[in-house]
Amino acid sequence: MTAPPAVRGVRAAARIAAVPDGRGGTALPLLAGDGPLALRRTRSAPGWARVTVVGAMCAPLGGDRLALDAEVAAGARLLVGSAAATVALPGADGARATYDTNLTVGRNAELHWEPEPLIAAAGSDLAVTTRIRLTAGARLVLREIQVLGRAGEAPGHLTSRLTATLDGQPLLEQELALGPGEPGWDGPAVLGGRRAVGQLLLVAPEFIDAPPNVTRLSADRGDGVALVTPLAGPAVLVTALAADGLTVRHLLDRARPPLPGAA
Amino acid sequence: MTAATHGERRHPARAALLVLADGRFPAGGHAHSGGAEAAVKAGRITGAADLEEFCRGRLATTGLVAAALAAAAAAGVDPRALDDAADARTPSPALRATSRRLGRQLTRAARAVWPSPALEELAASRPRGAHHSVVLGLTAAAAGLDPLDAAHAAAHESVSGPATAVVRLLSLDPFHATAVLARLAPQTDRVARRAEEHALAARTGGTSALPAASAPLLDLFAEDHAAWPVRLFAS
Amino acid sequence: MHLDHAEGFPQRHTYSAPLRTRPDGRRRALRIGLGGPVGSGKTATVAALCRALRGELSIAVVTNDIYTREDAEFLLRNAVLPAERITAVETGACPHTAIRDDISANLEAVEDLEEAVGPLDLVLVESGGDNLTATFSKGLVDAQVFVIDVAGGDKVPRKGGPGVSTADLLVVNKTDLAPMVGADLGVMARDAAAQRGTLPVAFTSLTAPDGIAPVTAWVREQLAAWTAVPV
Numbered sequence: 001m002t003a004p005p006a007v008r009g010v011r012a013a014a015r016i017a018a019v020p021d022g023r024g025g026t027a028l029p030l031l032a033g034d035g036p037l038a039l040r041r042t043r044s045a046p047g048w049a050r051v052t053v054v055g056a057m058c059a060p061l062g063g064d065r066l067a068l069d070a071e072v073a074a075g076a077r078l079l080v081g082s083a084a085a086t087v088a089l090p091g092a093d094g095a096r097a098t099y100d101t102n103l104t105v106g107r108n109a110e111l112h113w114e115p116e117p118l119i120a121a122a123g124s125d126l127a128v129t130t131r132i133r134l135t136a137g138a139r140l141v142l143r144e145i146q147v148l149g150r151a152g153e154a155p156g157h158l159t160s161r162l163t164a165t166l167d168g169q170p171l172l173e174q175e176l177a178l179g180p181g182e183p184g185w186d187g188p189a190v191l192g193g194r195r196a197v198g199q200l201l202l203v204a205p206e207f208i209d210a211p212p213n214v215t216r217l218s219a220d221r222g223d224g225v226a227l228v229t230p231l232a233g234p235a236v237l238v239t240a241l242a243a244d245g246l247t248v249r250h251l252l253d254r255a256r257p258p259l260p261g262a263a
Numbered sequence: 264m265t266a267a268t269h270g271e272r273r274h275p276a277r278a279a280l281l282v283l284a285d286g287r288f289p290a291g292g293h294a295h296s297g298g299a300e301a302a303v304k305a306g307r308i309t310g311a312a313d314l315e316e317f318c319r320g321r322l323a324t325t326g327l328v329a330a331a332l333a334a335a336a337a338a339g340v341d342p343r344a345l346d347d348a349a350d351a352r353t354p355s356p357a358l359r360a361t362s363r364r365l366g367r368q369l370t371r372a373a374r375a376v377w378p379s380p381a382l383e384e385l386a387a388s389r390p391r392g393a394h395h396s397v398v399l400g401l402t403a404a405a406a407g408l409d410p411l412d413a414a415h416a417a418a419h420e421s422v423s424g425p426a427t428a429v430v431r432l433l434s435l436d437p438f439h440a441t442a443v444l445a446r447l448a449p450q451t452d453r454v455a456r457r458a459e460e461h462a463l464a465a466r467t468g469g470t471s472a473l474p475a476a477s478a479p480l481l482d483l484f485a486e487d488h489a490a491w492p493v494r495l496f497a498s
Numbered sequence: 499m500h501l502d503h504a505e506g507f508p509q510r511h512t513y514s515a516p517l518r519t520r521p522d523g524r525r526r527a528l529r530i531g532l533g534g535p536v537g538s539g540k541t542a543t544v545a546a547l548c549r550a551l552r553g554e555l556s557i558a559v560v561t562n563d564i565y566t567r568e569d570a571e572f573l574l575r576n577a578v579l580p581a582e583r584i585t586a587v588e589t590g591a592c593p594h595t596a597i598r599d600d601i602s603a604n605l606e607a608v609e610d611l612e613e614a615v616g617p618l619d620l621v622l623v624e625s626g627g628d629n630l631t632a633t634f635s636k637g638l639v640d641a642q643v644f645v646i647d648v649a650g651g652d653k654v655p656r657k658g659g660p661g662v663s664t665a666d667l668l669v670v671n672k673t674d675l676a677p678m679v680g681a682d683l684g685v686m687a688r689d690a691a692a693q694r695g696t697l698p699v700a701f702t703s704l705t706a707p708d709g710i711a712p713v714t715a716w717v718r719e720q721l722a723a724w725t726a727v728p729v
Binding site: 287288289290291292293294295296364367368371372428431432492493494495496497 | 602
């Protein structure tokens with residue numbers, strides 16, 4: 001069986017490497033965008049490097065395979081964001097798209113990974129995988145916001161697997177499987193009718209001795225809730241659920257505990 | 264191989280599975296609602312239909328994860344690595360505490376019912392209790408059950424606990440609650456088979472091969488519930 | 499009061515309570531269960547026992563409320579024991595299950611107390627108010643007390659049931675109310691004897707000074723028997 005060549009989908013891989021520049025700052029010896037994943041170095045605070053992922057195309061489409069790798073060497077500080085929300089759209093043949101992110105953070109390095117929301121448009125099918133490898137002493141802020149369907153639209157299908165290890169030991173393993181065909185996803189155990197979910201993962205060695213309290217917040221306006229939970233390791237997970245992505249974002253901002261010892 | 268001999272090989276100890284999965288097995292489960300008490304109070308479970316959706320979601324998420332951890336323990340994957348894997352899959356401190364407490368209670372029962380050196384070793388290395396699903400898998404193995412059986416026990420428990428609790432919380436007609444479990448039986452079987460596949464993959468691929476399906480509202484319910492001063496169920 | 503020492507601590511064959519020692523080899527606390535219908539005065543009996551014995555014994559209490567903490571809060575409010583010596587167990591709306599059919603949460607609570615505030619001489623396990631059939635598993639307690647009251651009617655002993663007929667001590671409480679509710683203590687004593695044979699019965703009025711005395715005496719005898727057996 002051969003697939004028609006026209007719908008095979010885009011394969012794109014972008015890579016970032018951040019290292020200390022020897023003068024108290026952070027250099028980017030590798031900054032390689034590819035296809036829909038264009039990377040720009042943008043202005044940053046002293047000591048930091050900042051990269052913005054510029055969505056050159058509306059991606060991913062069904063069948064696309066996107067990969068984004070970032071390595072933050074010991075002592076370096078990197079902040080990555082994106083210029084706009086990522087919208088997963090259906091491909092011509094209904095194939096699933098994949099978006100893999102691999103993040104490595106060394107000792108005393110700090111990575112803030114805070115892209116704009118990912119929106120699973122009606123009919124789309126996307127599998128997101130985020131693997132984070134941390135060395136003891138690494139600091140991390142990782143935010144992901146996922147929205148099921150554009151405004152007034154039916155949800156797409158989205159799976160999101162997040163794996164974080166610390167010195168090779170599992171720190172957080174999570175998978176959300178949302179949208180049509182997933183048993184119970186919309187029911188009273190999983191999202192309860194909400195269409196947007198967000199997570200903030202914070203890692204810092206200080207959390208081992210001083211974890212924040214479990215905290216629950218409700219949205220100022222509309223329907224939404226956030227929960228701050230200290231993990232079994234030196235990390236905190238903030239989870240927010242709401243009717244829309246903006247409310248999730250506000251909840252995450254309000255619930256976010258300070259990252260101890262951060263520069 | 265004939266179907267009969269295949270069946271015999273596949274289920275060498277089916278009666279032991281009935282003993283282990285019996286809701287009356289004295290391992291403390293009767294006092295836990297699996298989040299149903301908080302969901303009832305939040306108005307998210309008001310009858311059989313909501314209960315079914317609640318159980319469907321629980322089965323597909325924490326039910327699958329528990330089933331895979333149990334199957335992996337029964338398949339011989341290092342129980343301490345599985346215990347760490349369970350921690351990483353349980354962001355809610357209240358749920359981690361509940362799971363370890365139930366693990367401790369199951370260890371107590373299992374020691375008397377199906378004593379096993381593997382359980383003793385795990386209990387010694389986790390004095391405050393190992394995660395329930397891991398203990399369940401080792402208990403299943405000690406009872407002569409295979410990984411698929413262990414997965415079935417865990418998957419069934421993930422829905423039978425809330426269903427029983429809701430009968431008491433809402434005075435729900437017990438026939439309706441049991442019908443929910445019957446309707447979910449095909450999905451329960453699918454979850455158990457998927458869990459077994461993951462468990463066998465974990466024997467070579469390590470614990471990252473195990474599922475990590477999460478349910479944000481279950482975490483929220485668990486933390487809400489743990490903060491109540493007064494409650495009927497322990498979780 | 500008659501005590502049947504021979505039957506006080508029979509050899510136990512369940513896994514849980516038979517061990518008379520803690521993991522460190524020392525003698526564990528004697529565990530006494532207190533059950534009985536709602537409102538008969540179980541918590542008041544526990545409180546009175548604690549007040550009477552806390553000067554001479556190291557005591558802890560586990561409560562099994564239907565809706566948790568009510569009884570524990572009562573004990574705390576009345577300051578009969580420091581808070582760390584009182585634990586409430588959730589029973590999932592089935593208090594008799596937690597003391598008889600699936601005792602694991604109660605065993606956990608007892609052992610956690612021994613670990614946290616031990617060594618203990620005596621642990622009182624109070625059941626949630628239930629019906630006349632509720633009894634404690636021998637895997638959980640060494641001896642059990644069943645508390646009824648005269649206000650529940652003088653026919654309760656005649657009705658029997660496992661609690662009335664098999665408890666190691668039957669307490670008939672609120673004897674001061676007998677004239678007001680028309681209960682005949684003589685009838686109750688006769689019916690109890692018919693149900694219980696030689697097992698003891700104590701009549702108490704906790705409003706009287708040292709009204710708990712017959713129960714305290716019985717507990718002291720249980721403890722003496724418990725500690726007389728070498729570990």
